[in-house]
Amino acid sequence: xxxxxxxxVDDDPALLQALPETLFLRMEGVRVDxxxxxxxxxxxxxxxxxxxxxADIKMPGMDGLVLLSQISKLRPDTPTLLITGHGDxxxxxQALRGxxxxxIQKPIERDYFLASLMRAIQSRQLQREVEAKQLALERHAxxxxxxxxxxxxxxxxxxxxxxxxLAVVSHELRTPLSSILSWAQMLRTENxxxxxxxxxxxxxxxxxxxxxxLIEDLLDISRIVNGKLSLEVRxxxxxxxxxxxxxxxxxxxxxxxxxxxxxxxxxxxxVSGDASRLQQVVLNLLSNAIKFTPEGGLMEVGLQQASSQxxxxxxxxxxxxxxxxxxxxxxxxxxxxxxxxxxxGGLGLGLAIVRQLVEMQGGTIQADSPGEGQGATFTVRLPQxxxxxxxxxxxxxxxxxxxxxxxxxxxGTFRPLEGFRVLVVDDAADARELLVAVLEHGGAEVTxxxxxxxxxxxxxxxxxxxxxxxIGMPVEDGFDLIRKVRALxxxxxxxxxxxxLTSYTRFEERTRxxxxxxxxxxxxxxxxxxxxxxxxxxxxxxTTKVLVQNQ
Numbered sequence: 001x002x003x004x005x006x007x008x009v010d011d012d013p014a015l016l017q018a019l020p021e022t023l024f025l026r027m028e029g030v031r032v033d034x035x036x037x038x039x040x041x042x043x044x045x046x047x048x049x050x051x052x053x054x055a056d057i058k059m060p061g062m063d064g065l066v067l068l069s070q071i072s073k074l075r076p077d078t079p080t081l082l083i084t085g086h087g088d089x090x091x092x093x094q095a096l097r098g099x100x101x102x103x104i105q106k107p108i109e110r111d112y113f114l115a116s117l118m119r120a121i122q123s124r125q126l127q128r129e130v131e132a133k134q135l136a137l138e139r140h141a142x143x144x145x146x147x148x149x150x151x152x153x154x155x156x157x158x159x160x161x162x163x164x165x166l167a168v169v170s171h172e173l174r175t176p177l178s179s180i181l182s183w184a185q186m187l188r189t190e191n192x193x194x195x196x197x198x199x200x201x202x203x204x205x206x207x208x209x210x211x212x213x214l215i216e217d218l219l220d221i222s223r224i225v226n227g228k229l230s231l232e233v234r235x236x237x238x239x240x241x242x243x244x245x246x247x248x249x250x251x252x253x254x255x256x257x258x259x260x261x262x263x264x265x266x267x268x269x270x271v272s273g274d275a276s277r278l279q280q281v282v283l284n285l286l287s288n289a290i291k292f293t294p295e296g297g298l299m300e301v302g303l304q305q306a307s308s309q310x311x312x313x314x315x316x317x318x319x320x321x322x323x324x325x326x327x328x329x330x331x332x333x334x335x336x337x338x339x340x341x342x343x344x345g346g347l348g349l350g351l352a353i354v355r356q357l358v359e360m361q362g363g364t365i366q367a368d369s370p371g372e373g374q375g376a377t378f379t380v381r382l383p384q385x386x387x388x389x390x391x392x393x394x395x396x397x398x399x400x401x402x403x404x405x406x407x408x409x410x411x412g413t414f415r416p417l418e419g420f421r422v423l424v425v426d427d428a429a430d431a432r433e434l435l436v437a438v439l440e441h442g443g444a445e446v447t448x449x450x451x452x453x454x455x456x457x458x459x460x461x462x463x464x465x466x467x468x469x470x471i472g473m474p475v476e477d478g479f480d481l482i483r484k485v486r487a488l489x490x491x492x493x494x495x496x497x498x499x500x501l502t503s504y505t506r507f508e509e510r511t512r513x514x515x516x517x518x519x520x521x522x523x524x525x526x527x528x529x530x531x532x533x534x535x536x537x538x539x540x541x542x543t544t545k546v547l548v549q550n551q
Contacts, residue, residue, distance in 0.1 A: 003029035004121045005048065009041040009055040009067065010034075010083065019054065026114055038062035038070075045074050052120045054104075057084045057091050065091065068098045077127055079120035083108070172214055176207030212525055217349045221332060223506065224356045230507035231274040231360060235385055238310055239266055241275060242303050245282035249290060257296045264303040268310045272385040273361040281357050284350040285314040285378050292318030292376070305384075312380040321369035321376050329367045330355040351378075358382070415443030416536035423464035424448040425455040425481065426501075427473040431524075435468065435501075442532035452476035456484055459493040465539040471502035471513065478502065482517040497538035501526065 004027065008019050013036070020032040033048070035041050038059060045053070053071060057064035064082050071080055079101035084092055092103050101123075102116045183200040186192060192200065223229040242264060253260055271278075289299050293316045302313035321329060332352040351367075358365045363382035369375065422444045424435045432448040439446045447462055449455050452473065459467065467485065471478035478500055488494030500518040502509070510521040519541075520534055 002125055003031065004051040004125070005031045006033070006117070006121075007041060007044055007048070007050045007053045008032060008034045009036075009038060009053065009059070009064075011036050011056065011059045015056075015083075022110065022114070023117075027118075038064070038067040041067060042070055042074070045071060045078075049075065050078055051124045052101075052117055053078055053080045054117070055080060055082055057082045057095060065094055065098060068095060068100060072099050077124065079124055081113075081116060081120060169214075169218075173211065176210045179207045180204050180211075208525070217353060219505070220353050221349050224353070228506065228508075229356075229360070231277060232507065233272055233274055233361070235270040236273050236275045236278055237270055238268060238278065238303055238312065238382070239264060241279045242282055242301065242312060245279050245286055246301060248283060249286045252287075252290050253299065256290065256293065258290065258293050259296070259298045261298065261300045262302070263300070265305060268303055268305045269384040269386075271310055271361075271363075271382040273363075273382065277357050278361070278382075281354050281380060282312060282314075284354045285312075285380070288350055288378075289314050289316035289318070292316055294318065306381065308384050309381045310384055312382075313377065315375065315377040317375045320372045320374040321367065322372050326367060326369060330365070354378075354380075417442040417444035417532060417539065419443070420466065420536070420539040421445045421447070421462065421464040422466045422468055422535060422539075423455060423458055423462065425450075425452065425467070425469040425473070425478070427451065427470065431470065438528045438531060439468075439535065441528075442536070444535070452478075452481035452484070455481055459485065459496065460488075463493060464496065466535055467496050467498040468501055468535065469498065469518075471500055471504050471509070478518075479512070479516050486517040497541055499535060499538060501531070 006023060008016060010016055010019075016034045016036060020034060023030050023032055033044055033050075035044060038055070039062060041053075041055070053075075055064045055067055059067075062070075068080055068082065071078060080099070081102050081104055082092075082095045082100045083104045083106060084095070085106045095103060101120050104113050104116065180203075183204050187197065187200050220229065246260070246262065250260075286299075286301070293299055297317040299317070300313070300315040302311070302315075304311050304313070330351050332349065355365050358380055361382060363380060365381075366379045368377045368379070417439060420443070422439050424432060424439070424446060426432045426435065426448070427450050429450070432450070436446045436448050447458055447464065449458055453476065455467070455469065458464070469478045469481055473481075482498055482500075485496065485498065486494055497520075498518045499520045499522060500513040501522050501524060502513070503524045504513075505523040513521045519538060522531065522534065
């Protein structure tokens with residue numbers, strides 16, 4: 001029981017002295033207030049929430065019954081014990097009807113009085129606790145209602161954004177698909193002149209690449225959301241990353257007549273990250289800037305050292321970002337103007353992917369804009385890393401080689417696979433036909449089969465120079481095949497160079513393929529010239545090995 005507060009009201013001075021003394025002796029920590037009139041008591045009751053009130057039923061002026069009625073108005077939950085003399089039966093009945101907690105008869109029997117008072121105090125304190133808990137529950141319930149309402153609003157907004165996003169996805173996928181299918185039908189059914197055919201091929205290739213970028217963005221977002229995106233972290237020189245990205249996007253820059261100003265510090269330090277993913281960051285930022293910069297506008301790209309960080313800055317002179325939308329610029333499924341998304345195109349995922357990739361590599365990205373119509377600036381900050389000089393040279397050389405734009409000779413002008421046999425394994429007939437056409441065009445002799453069992457039979461019988469296999473096949477997949485191949489003796493083809501050509505493109509899948517026994521992992525869709533070049537390198541490696549063994 002908490003320390004109780006008790007008010008005693010009686011016009012008898014002897015009782016006003018005796019009762020507090022008794023309470024002090026029997027109740028620890030009790031606070032007792034006393035007054036000799038009902039008028040004085042009302043002032044105390046108005047300012048103090050007592051645990052119990054003890055009042056004489058007969059007092060001059062305002063008696064105990066009137067005081068009881070006033071207490072019921074001021075403090076209806078405070079128990080009141082009325083003291084009454086013998087022969088006051090009518091007053092006692094009125095008091096009980098008026099809400100008195102108990103009647104204490106004079107002369108006061110101390111034990112009964114204290115027991116009744118303790119019950120009254122406990123009742124009031126328990127009631128107060130219940131009220132406090134009920135109030136807390138009501139507040140908690142109200143807070144939960146607000147949270148539920150907020151979550152409901154967020155879910156509705158998320159569903160709205162997803163619906164809008166799916167509408168954009170549908171448009172962005174159907175638009176290039178329409179061009180591809182329409183031109184393909186024209187090429188097949190119409191007698192087109194050479195110039196028109198050239199246009200058709202260019203449109204088909206451009207739109208197919210556009211679809212590939214859209215699909216890669218969707219896959220990246222899926223991997224990021226599910227925590228499946230992996231990085232190959234090593235020291236990276238951002239100068240090569242930024243320069244390569246600029247050269248990749250230069251045709252688009254030139255096509256819009258955009259003026260490009262670059263301020264690239266060649267002395268910036270290395271960062272620790274995934275070179276290809278960092279290049280993706282810069283490419284996405286450049287693509288975003290090109291998209292929003294008007295024809296003949298200005299773009300600026302900067303690379304600079306900022307204390308212990310390296311900064312990449314991409315600035316455009318486009319429509320800018322409103323202050324209201326700026327906090328959401330990196331959110332998934334968000335576009336500044338979803339009502340007219342086709343004016344700029346895209347899924348609105350590029351910047352969301354950029355933020356995730358930057359943060360995964362220990363960096364930050366910031367978007368700034370003076371307002372609509374005044375352009376935007378994106379600043380990526382990555383922590384500088386310190387590595388040994390020899391390691392720097394080796395890693396930078398590898399990174400630059402991986403980022404160097406390909407200068408392959410177009411297919412048809414050379415036949416690097418002349419004299420080599422390639423075994424193709426893919427359960428999809430269209431894929432087999434395409435691979436046969438590409439490899440034969442590169443000079444190879446090709447055998448194509450649909451299953452791992454057929455591949456093993458052809459490997460032993462035909463003795464190809466290179467094995468090219470899909471991964472995702474029914475019954476036995478590419479991993480099953482390569483395990484069985486590596487179990488063969490060398491003279492049966494167990495040491496044949498093998499290339500995994502697959503739509504499984506994640507880093508873990510690439511690592512698994514190489515660990516299983518493939519020498520090379522390539523992703524679908526592929527560049528035909530690159531496929532022929534890689535296959536030729538594998539074939540030459542096999543031939544060189546055989547010559548060395550024969551010598």
